[in-house]
Amino acid sequence: xxxxxxxxxxxxxxxxxxxxxxxxxxxxxxxxxxxxxxxxxxxxxxxxxxxxxxxxxxxxxxxxxxxxxxxxxxxxxxxxxxxxxxxxxxxxxxxxxxxxxxxxxxxxxxxxxxxxxxxxxxxxxxxxxxxxxxxxxxxxxxxxxxxxxxxxxxxxxxxxxxxxxxxxxxxxxxxxxxxxxxxxxxxxxxxxxxxxxxxxxxxxxxxxxxxxxxxxxxxxxxxxxxxxxxxxxxxxxxxxxxxxxxxxxxxxxxxxxxxxxxxxxxxxxxxxxxxxxxxxxxxxxxxxxxxxxxxxxxxxxxxxxxxxxxxxxxxxxxxxxxxxxxxxxxxxxxxxxxxxxxxxxxxxxxxxxxxxxxxxxxxxxxxxxxxxxxxxxxxxxxxxxxxxxxxxxxxxxxxxxxxxxxxxxxxxxxxxxxxxxxxxxxxxxxxxxxxxxxxxxxxxxxxxxxxxxxxxxxxxxxxxxxxxxxxxxxxxxxxxxxxxxxxxxxxxxxxxxx
Numbered sequence: 001x002x003x004x005x006x007x008x009x010x011x012x013x014x015x016x017x018x019x020x021x022x023x024x025x026x027x028x029x030x031x032x033x034x035x036x037x038x039x040x041x042x043x044x045x046x047x048x049x050x051x052x053x054x055x056x057x058x059x060x061x062x063x064x065x066x067x068x069x070x071x072x073x074x075x076x077x078x079x080x081x082x083x084x085x086x087x088x089x090x091x092x093x094x095x096x097x098x099x100x101x102x103x104x105x106x107x108x109x110x111x112x113x114x115x116x117x118x119x120x121x122x123x124x125x126x127x128x129x130x131x132x133x134x135x136x137x138x139x140x141x142x143x144x145x146x147x148x149x150x151x152x153x154x155x156x157x158x159x160x161x162x163x164x165x166x167x168x169x170x171x172x173x174x175x176x177x178x179x180x181x182x183x184x185x186x187x188x189x190x191x192x193x194x195x196x197x198x199x200x201x202x203x204x205x206x207x208x209x210x211x212x213x214x215x216x217x218x219x220x221x222x223x224x225x226x227x228x229x230x231x232x233x234x235x236x237x238x239x240x241x242x243x244x245x246x247x248x249x250x251x252x253x254x255x256x257x258x259x260x261x262x263x264x265x266x267x268x269x270x271x272x273x274x275x276x277x278x279x280x281x282x283x284x285x286x287x288x289x290x291x292x293x294x295x296x297x298x299x300x301x302x303x304x305x306x307x308x309x310x311x312x313x314x315x316x317x318x319x320x321x322x323x324x325x326x327x328x329x330x331x332x333x334x335x336x337x338x339x340x341x342x343x344x345x346x347x348x349x350x351x352x353x354x355x356x357x358x359x360x361x362x363x364x365x366x367x368x369x370x371x372x373x374x375x376x377x378x379x380x381x382x383x384x385x386x387x388x389x390x391x392x393x394x395x396x397x398x399x400x401x402x403x404x405x406x407x408x409x410x411x412x413x414x415x416x417x418x419x420x421x422x423x424x425x426x427x428x429x430x431x432x433x434x435x436x437x438x439x440x441x442x443x444x445x446x447x448x449x450x451x452x453x454x455x456x457x458x459x460x461x462x463x464x465x466x467x468x469x470x471x472x473x474x475x476x477x478x479x480x481x482x483x484x485x486x487x488x489x490x491x492x493x494x495x496x497x498x
Contacts, residue, residue, distance in 0.1 A: 003439040004093050005417050006143060006424035007432070008109040017104040019071060021095060023048035026088075029055040030081035034202040038140070039088045042447075043095060053091075055084055064145075065110035070094070070102050082204035086143050096446055097439060112426035113385075115359055115392030117146035117208070118416070119346075120408075121369075123153025123216075124240070124399040126172075126186030131405050132196050138412070138449060140203045142420035147200055148275060148394060150210045151188075154218035154237035158187045159209075159268075163260045166223035174219075174236040178477040193268045208327075209269045211261060212277030214247035214311060220257075221245055227254050229289035230490050240400045241478030244282045244487060249311045250291030259318060266322045275346065276315050278328035281308055284487055288494040309338040316343040327359065346394060350386050360385050360393045368415045369398040373467035377457035380418040381430040393423040401474065409450035414440055414457055 002011060025048040026036055040047065056077040061067070066083035068090055069075045076087040090109065094102050118139050120127065127135075136147060151159045157171035173185035188196070200207050217227070218237040225231040229248040237243055248254050265274065283304035286292040296307045312328055319326040320342070330345040330353065337354065345358040348367075360366065365375060365383030385393065395416050402408050417440050421428035437454070444451050451457075459467060 002094060002097065002103070002105075003436040004090060004097075005433075005436060005440055005443075006421040008090060008107045009425070010108040012106045012108075013103065014069075014071075014106055015104045018098075018101050019104065021045070021052075021100045021102060024053065025049075025051045026053040027051035027055055029076075029084050030057075031084055031088075032202050034199070035081075035085055035088070035140075035204075038137075038203075039092065042092050045100075062110055064114075066090075066107075068105075068107040068109070070105055080204075082145070085140070085204050089141060089143055092141075093443060096443060111143070111424045113390065113392030113423050115146055115394070116142075116144045116420070116423035117148050117359060117392065117394035118144050118412075119148035119150060119210075119361070119394055119396045121150040121153070121397060121399040121402075122158050123150050123156050123212070123219075125184070125403045126156065126158060127399075127405070127408075128186070129188070129192055129195060131408075133199055134405060135408070136196075136200050136203060136205060138409075138416070138447075139205060141443075141447060142416055143424055144395075144416075144420060145204060146206050146208055146273065146394070148208045148210065149196075150212065150275075150398075152210070152212050152216070152219065152277075154216050154243045155240070156185065156187075156236065157219040157223070159193065159265075160187060160189045161261055161264050162190075163264065164220075164224070164257070167220060169223075171219040171223045171236055174238045176238045178239050190268060197269065197271075206271035206273060207269055208271065208273035208275055209265055210275035210277060211258075211265055212275075213258060213315070214249055214277075214308065215242070215279065215281035216277060217247050218243045218245060221247070224257065226251070227257060229285040229292060230493055239477050239479045239482075240474065241480065242280045242282060242483075244284050244483050244490075246281055246285060248285070248289060248291055249307065250286075250289055250293070250295035255314075258315065262315070262318060262322075266324065272323065272325050273327065274319050274324045275327045276312065276319070278308070278312050279331050283308075285490060288490060290497075306338060312343060313338075313340050316340060325357070330358070344391070346396075347386055353386075353388050355389050357389050357391050358386070359391055361396045362386070366393065366395050366415075366419060367398070368395050368411050368419075369400070369402055371467040371471045372452060372457055372459050373464035374471070375415070376459065376464070377414055377418065377452075377454075378430045380415040381421075381428050381433045383418075383422065383428075385422060385426065393419055395419045401471070406450060410452055413444055413449055413451035 024043050024045045053074045061079040063080050064082045066087040067077040068087045157167045168187040172187040221228045222236045228245045286304040316326040327344040330347045341356045346361045347358040348363045365380045
């Protein structure tokens with residue numbers, strides 16, 4: 001019995017025959033050279049004089065659907081380059097598992113969900129282009145099709161914006177990280193972004209950039225002080241945690257800044273998705289700010305929460321005018337009906353989203369930066385997609401404690417296998433996934449991908465508790481006491497300005 005991740009929709013055994021694959025040569029396809037060379041490199045076989053993988057087009061098939069039939073000639077039928085790509089990924093696993101002696105089978109396969117994503121936070125720790133490409137390569141193996149890049153943060157601005165050069169000149173560098181004394185920096189030029197996007201597109205992956213607003217904006221505010229309600233010389237944040245200085249959305253100049261940044265995002269990222277943040281926005285400054293108070297009154301709004309709803313709707317509309325589907329992080333506020341229903345959510349909890357489009361990014365299953373004591377492999381496997389208008393799923397890798405690819409792999413795998421299975425089939429379970437785990441580990445080894453061993457991925461109670469206790473040390477780096485004193489300082493400034 002073949003063990004494949006994600007599991008195909010239908011596998012038929014056509015006969016008891018097997019076919020030895022000693023050479024490989026794909027024929028003409030819709031794929032570019034990168035995808036074909038990736039497949040040939042994986043197989044490590046000489047190319048045959050005659051094509052033994054033949055691609056056929058069938059317009060009746062759905063996008064991403066494929067039919068793979070093995071024999072003397074391997075036939076791949078699809079209606080798109082992505083269908084051909086996914087057939088080759090399945091074939092990789094078959095060839096590897098069967099040691100080049102493949103069974104006579106027909107696989108008919110297509111995904112249950114159109115959005116199967118992986119989020120990489122490069123705001124906290126910058127990942128070089130080579131590492132982003134490695135992430136893309138890992139996504140391809142798992143038939144994931146959207147790379148979500150979290151590009152702007154309190155602790156670093158990571159993308160070149162021509163109209164606002166200080167964002168990278170100053171905002172991309174923090175003096176230290178928590179209690180160490182090492183500067184950390186880095187950003188992507190527009191040429192870098194084009195290289196990343198082109199590479200992703202070569203493997204049928206779309207790129208969804210994130211411009212996190214109006215919170216998580218300290219790096220931008222450090223460059224342009226007037227973006228906040230009470231302008232001060234603030235540095236790029238060098239500790240983790242929620243910062244209380246956010247964008248002042250009562251100022252027209254702030255709105256102009258946001259639109260200018262978005263305009264350049266639209267130029268760099270041609271795919272239809274964009275993320276606009278929206279989570280963890282303390283309202284302390286807005287409640288004291290004359291500009292925000294005046295804006296709220298002019299709009300007939302009662303609370304600062306309602307002011308944020310207005311802002312998110314405005315930004316969503318601007319994105320929509322440019323052909324983009326905007327998403328924001330979901331969070332529990334009583335009056336979320338004020339958010340337009342065409343503003344999508346990356347949905348972290350099982351809350352009522354009023355049938356709006358959403359991507360399941362469950363904090364209890366898919367926040368893969370969290371230790372396995374919080375989210376075990378079994379938790380990821382057994383998670384059922386939230387009810388409602390789900391577009392798909394996303395593995396979410398925040399990087400406060402993930403500084404490099406070694407750590408990224410250890411936290412992402414094997415959990416990404418479960419996310420892949422759920423995104424492709426609509427469901428996964430530990431009972432079925434565990435039966436394929438030995439094969440999956442060997443396949444990850446074949447692709448030089450690090451991973452957490454079973455005793456770490458599904459820790460016993462003592463090991464789980466220990467991993468949680470070690471992780472909770474992060475609370476020491478969250479500057480909670482600093483925020484309290486800083487809030488008092490702003491209250492005094494606001495009082496003196498009256």
